[in-house]
Amino acid sequence: EAGVAQSPRYKIIEKRQSVAFWCNPISGHATLYWYQQILGQGPKLLIQFQNNGVVDDSQLPKDRFSAERLKGVDSTLKIQPAKLEDSAVYLCASSLTGQGVDEQFFGPGTRLTVL
């Protein structure tokens, strides 16, 4: 079974630039998550999709971050404009049902450096 795919793996940009990350979840998984993991911390949920609808985006900085899940499959997360404090690893995860007791499967992450 193929895992969660993410690209790019690494990205370096200057502050105020834009960046986009892509995620392809495990086939058949209804729920997709985007997390931000700052160095030395645990993952923080940014947004959760159930199929193509948003379940929770309470911790997404909506003035600069946006995300969409096309046709309930792939997802993109965009930052525009980026700030220095956005430097982090962005993790995508998926789960079968998202009922809260599911195991989450994580992709390798995208390491973003904002200069």
Next chain:
Amino acid sequence: SQQGEEDPQALSIQEGENATMNCSYKTSINNLQWYRQNSGRGLVHLILIRSNEREKHSGRLRVTLDTSKKSSSLLITASRAADTASYFCATGTFNDYKLSFGAGTTVTVRA
């Protein structure tokens, strides 16, 4: 805010020894999960324990849950170099479907 807090923050042990780490949380939970993260990689699910369970085993892993103390422990027996990683607890609550992760315990297994 992060629901779970792991203790200790870092742990260094000799290969073959056991490693124990703890997780404390604040609110009532539906389940608690443990994940491992190797350097530069995504997280891997290790074990899930539900709020009505007290202990669970998976290979060399043993997880306990004490809901009265709002705490959990992860024991890795007979550690190996490949166990070197960060370990995170994540809690799921009754009110929503999301997981809240702690800051993790970094385990180093010395050969």
